[in-house]
Amino acid sequence: MDSKVQEVINLYPKEIAQRLYQVRTLIYATAQEHNIGAITETLKWGEPSYISPVGSTIRLGWKKQTPDNYYVYFHCKTSIIETIKEVYGEKFSYQGNRALVFNINQTLNNATLAHCLSLSLKYKK
Known part of the structure:
Protein backbone atom coordinates (compact mmCIF):
# COMPACT_ATOMS: atom_id res chain seq x y z
CA MET A 1 0.00 0.00 0.00
CA ASP A 2 1.22 3.49 -0.79
CA SER A 3 2.38 4.98 2.52
CA LYS A 4 0.89 8.43 1.79
CA VAL A 5 -2.49 6.88 1.01
CA GLN A 6 -2.32 4.85 4.21
CA GLU A 7 -1.51 7.99 6.23
CA VAL A 8 -4.55 9.81 4.82
CA ILE A 9 -6.96 6.91 5.42
CA ASN A 10 -5.66 6.47 8.96
CA LEU A 11 -6.53 10.11 9.72
CA TYR A 12 -10.21 9.36 9.09
CA PRO A 13 -12.53 8.09 11.85
CA LYS A 14 -11.95 4.39 12.51
CA GLU A 15 -15.26 3.18 11.02
CA ILE A 16 -14.76 5.26 7.88
CA ALA A 17 -11.18 4.04 7.49
CA GLN A 18 -12.37 0.43 7.78
CA ARG A 19 -14.97 0.99 5.05
CA LEU A 20 -12.48 2.70 2.76
CA TYR A 21 -10.03 -0.17 3.22
CA GLN A 22 -12.88 -2.53 2.31
CA VAL A 23 -13.58 -0.55 -0.89
CA ARG A 24 -9.85 -0.47 -1.67
CA THR A 25 -9.67 -4.25 -1.38
CA LEU A 26 -12.70 -4.53 -3.66
CA ILE A 27 -11.06 -2.27 -6.26
CA TYR A 28 -8.02 -4.53 -6.44
CA ALA A 29 -10.10 -7.73 -6.46
CA THR A 30 -12.32 -6.37 -9.23
CA ALA A 31 -9.31 -5.28 -11.27
CA GLN A 32 -7.82 -8.75 -10.94
CA GLU A 33 -11.10 -10.46 -11.83
CA HIS A 34 -11.39 -8.41 -15.03
CA ASN A 35 -7.67 -8.66 -15.95
CA ILE A 36 -7.32 -4.88 -15.83
CA GLY A 37 -3.59 -4.85 -15.17
CA ALA A 38 -1.64 -2.95 -12.55
CA ILE A 39 -3.60 -0.36 -10.59
CA THR A 40 -1.68 2.73 -9.54
CA GLU A 41 -2.47 3.89 -6.01
CA THR A 42 -1.80 7.56 -5.30
CA LEU A 43 -3.29 10.72 -3.82
CA LYS A 44 -5.34 13.09 -5.96
CA TRP A 45 -6.78 16.17 -4.34
CA GLY A 46 -5.45 14.73 -1.09
CA GLU A 47 -7.63 11.61 -1.37
CA PRO A 48 -6.84 7.96 -2.13
CA SER A 49 -7.05 7.39 -5.87
CA TYR A 50 -6.82 4.30 -8.03
CA ILE A 51 -5.76 4.67 -11.64
CA SER A 52 -6.60 1.94 -14.12
CA PRO A 53 -4.45 1.45 -17.22
CA VAL A 54 -7.58 0.85 -19.34
CA GLY A 55 -10.17 2.80 -17.42
CA SER A 56 -10.97 5.87 -15.41
CA THR A 57 -9.68 6.89 -11.99
CA ILE A 58 -11.62 5.98 -8.85
CA ARG A 59 -11.15 8.21 -5.83
CA LEU A 60 -12.23 7.56 -2.22
CA GLY A 61 -13.17 10.28 0.20
CA TRP A 62 -14.59 11.45 3.48
CA LYS A 63 -15.64 14.98 4.48
CA LYS A 64 -15.81 16.48 7.98
CA GLN A 65 -19.05 18.23 6.96
CA THR A 66 -20.73 14.84 6.46
CA PRO A 67 -18.98 12.69 9.09
CA ASP A 68 -21.23 9.64 8.71
CA ASN A 69 -20.73 9.39 4.93
CA TYR A 70 -17.92 8.25 2.69
CA TYR A 71 -17.66 8.60 -1.06
CA VAL A 72 -16.58 6.66 -4.12
CA TYR A 73 -15.81 9.24 -6.82
CA PHE A 74 -15.73 8.66 -10.56
CA HIS A 75 -14.54 11.07 -13.23
CA CYS A 76 -17.41 13.51 -13.74
CA LYS A 77 -16.86 13.78 -17.51
CA THR A 78 -17.62 10.09 -18.02
CA SER A 79 -21.01 8.37 -18.21
CA ILE A 80 -20.21 6.05 -15.29
CA ILE A 81 -22.63 7.54 -12.74
CA GLU A 82 -25.30 7.88 -15.43
CA LEU A 113 -20.31 -2.12 -5.84
CA ALA A 114 -17.81 -4.37 -7.66
CA HIS A 115 -19.92 -4.05 -10.81
CA CYS A 116 -19.89 -0.25 -10.47
CA LEU A 117 -16.13 -0.25 -9.92
CA SER A 118 -15.64 -2.45 -12.98
CA LEU A 119 -17.46 0.13 -15.13
CA SER A 120 -14.76 2.63 -14.20
CA LEU A 121 -11.80 0.26 -14.18
CA LYS A 122 -12.46 -0.81 -17.79
CA TYR A 123 -14.09 2.40 -19.05
CA LYS A 124 -11.73 2.90 -22.02
CA LYS A 125 -11.63 -0.79 -22.93
Whole structure:
Protein backbone atom coordinates (compact mmCIF):
# COMPACT_ATOMS: atom_id res chain seq x y z
CA MET A 1 0.00 0.00 0.00
CA ASP A 2 1.22 3.49 -0.79
CA SER A 3 2.38 4.98 2.52
CA LYS A 4 0.89 8.43 1.79
CA VAL A 5 -2.49 6.88 1.01
CA GLN A 6 -2.32 4.85 4.21
CA GLU A 7 -1.51 7.99 6.23
CA VAL A 8 -4.55 9.81 4.82
CA ILE A 9 -6.96 6.91 5.42
CA ASN A 10 -5.66 6.47 8.96
CA LEU A 11 -6.53 10.11 9.72
CA TYR A 12 -10.21 9.36 9.09
CA PRO A 13 -12.53 8.09 11.85
CA LYS A 14 -11.95 4.39 12.51
CA GLU A 15 -15.26 3.18 11.02
CA ILE A 16 -14.76 5.26 7.88
CA ALA A 17 -11.18 4.04 7.49
CA GLN A 18 -12.37 0.43 7.78
CA ARG A 19 -14.97 0.99 5.05
CA LEU A 20 -12.48 2.70 2.76
CA TYR A 21 -10.03 -0.17 3.22
CA GLN A 22 -12.88 -2.53 2.31
CA VAL A 23 -13.58 -0.55 -0.89
CA ARG A 24 -9.85 -0.47 -1.67
CA THR A 25 -9.67 -4.25 -1.38
CA LEU A 26 -12.70 -4.53 -3.66
CA ILE A 27 -11.06 -2.27 -6.26
CA TYR A 28 -8.02 -4.53 -6.44
CA ALA A 29 -10.10 -7.73 -6.46
CA THR A 30 -12.32 -6.37 -9.23
CA ALA A 31 -9.31 -5.28 -11.27
CA GLN A 32 -7.82 -8.75 -10.94
CA GLU A 33 -11.10 -10.46 -11.83
CA HIS A 34 -11.39 -8.41 -15.03
CA ASN A 35 -7.67 -8.66 -15.95
CA ILE A 36 -7.32 -4.88 -15.83
CA GLY A 37 -3.59 -4.85 -15.17
CA ALA A 38 -1.64 -2.95 -12.55
CA ILE A 39 -3.60 -0.36 -10.59
CA THR A 40 -1.68 2.73 -9.54
CA GLU A 41 -2.47 3.89 -6.01
CA THR A 42 -1.80 7.56 -5.30
CA LEU A 43 -3.29 10.72 -3.82
CA LYS A 44 -5.34 13.09 -5.96
CA TRP A 45 -6.78 16.17 -4.34
CA GLY A 46 -5.45 14.73 -1.09
CA GLU A 47 -7.63 11.61 -1.37
CA PRO A 48 -6.84 7.96 -2.13
CA SER A 49 -7.05 7.39 -5.87
CA TYR A 50 -6.82 4.30 -8.03
CA ILE A 51 -5.76 4.67 -11.64
CA SER A 52 -6.60 1.94 -14.12
CA PRO A 53 -4.45 1.45 -17.22
CA VAL A 54 -7.58 0.85 -19.34
CA GLY A 55 -10.17 2.80 -17.42
CA SER A 56 -10.97 5.87 -15.41
CA THR A 57 -9.68 6.89 -11.99
CA ILE A 58 -11.62 5.98 -8.85
CA ARG A 59 -11.15 8.21 -5.83
CA LEU A 60 -12.23 7.56 -2.22
CA GLY A 61 -13.17 10.28 0.20
CA TRP A 62 -14.59 11.45 3.48
CA LYS A 63 -15.64 14.98 4.48
CA LYS A 64 -15.81 16.48 7.98
CA GLN A 65 -19.05 18.23 6.96
CA THR A 66 -20.73 14.84 6.46
CA PRO A 67 -18.98 12.69 9.09
CA ASP A 68 -21.23 9.64 8.71
CA ASN A 69 -20.73 9.39 4.93
CA TYR A 70 -17.92 8.25 2.69
CA TYR A 71 -17.66 8.60 -1.06
CA VAL A 72 -16.58 6.66 -4.12
CA TYR A 73 -15.81 9.24 -6.82
CA PHE A 74 -15.73 8.66 -10.56
CA HIS A 75 -14.54 11.07 -13.23
CA CYS A 76 -17.41 13.51 -13.74
CA LYS A 77 -16.86 13.78 -17.51
CA THR A 78 -17.62 10.09 -18.02
CA SER A 79 -21.01 8.37 -18.21
CA ILE A 80 -20.21 6.05 -15.29
CA ILE A 81 -22.63 7.54 -12.74
CA GLU A 82 -25.30 7.88 -15.43
CA THR A 83 -24.92 4.17 -16.22
CA ILE A 84 -25.03 3.23 -12.54
CA LYS A 85 -28.22 5.27 -12.12
CA GLU A 86 -29.79 3.48 -15.12
CA VAL A 87 -28.89 0.05 -13.77
CA TYR A 88 -29.32 0.54 -10.02
CA GLY A 89 -31.49 3.64 -9.63
CA GLU A 90 -32.48 4.19 -6.01
CA LYS A 91 -30.18 1.45 -4.64
CA PHE A 92 -27.50 4.12 -4.29
CA SER A 93 -27.29 7.69 -3.09
CA TYR A 94 -25.48 9.97 -5.51
CA GLN A 95 -23.58 13.22 -5.47
CA GLY A 96 -24.38 14.62 -8.89
CA ASN A 97 -22.56 12.90 -11.73
CA ARG A 98 -19.42 12.23 -9.74
CA ALA A 99 -19.92 10.03 -6.68
CA LEU A 100 -21.71 7.25 -4.89
CA VAL A 101 -22.47 8.25 -1.31
CA PHE A 102 -22.47 5.63 1.44
CA ASN A 103 -23.55 6.01 5.04
CA ILE A 104 -21.47 4.29 7.71
CA ASN A 105 -24.60 2.46 8.93
CA GLN A 106 -25.37 1.13 5.47
CA THR A 107 -24.51 -2.46 4.59
CA LEU A 108 -22.15 -2.52 1.65
CA ASN A 109 -23.21 -4.86 -1.15
CA ASN A 110 -19.84 -5.99 -2.48
CA ALA A 111 -21.17 -7.60 -5.67
CA THR A 112 -23.13 -4.51 -6.69
CA LEU A 113 -20.31 -2.12 -5.84
CA ALA A 114 -17.81 -4.37 -7.66
CA HIS A 115 -19.92 -4.05 -10.81
CA CYS A 116 -19.89 -0.25 -10.47
CA LEU A 117 -16.13 -0.25 -9.92
CA SER A 118 -15.64 -2.45 -12.98
CA LEU A 119 -17.46 0.13 -15.13
CA SER A 120 -14.76 2.63 -14.20
CA LEU A 121 -11.80 0.26 -14.18
CA LYS A 122 -12.46 -0.81 -17.79
CA TYR A 123 -14.09 2.40 -19.05
CA LYS A 124 -11.73 2.90 -22.02
CA LYS A 125 -11.63 -0.79 -22.93
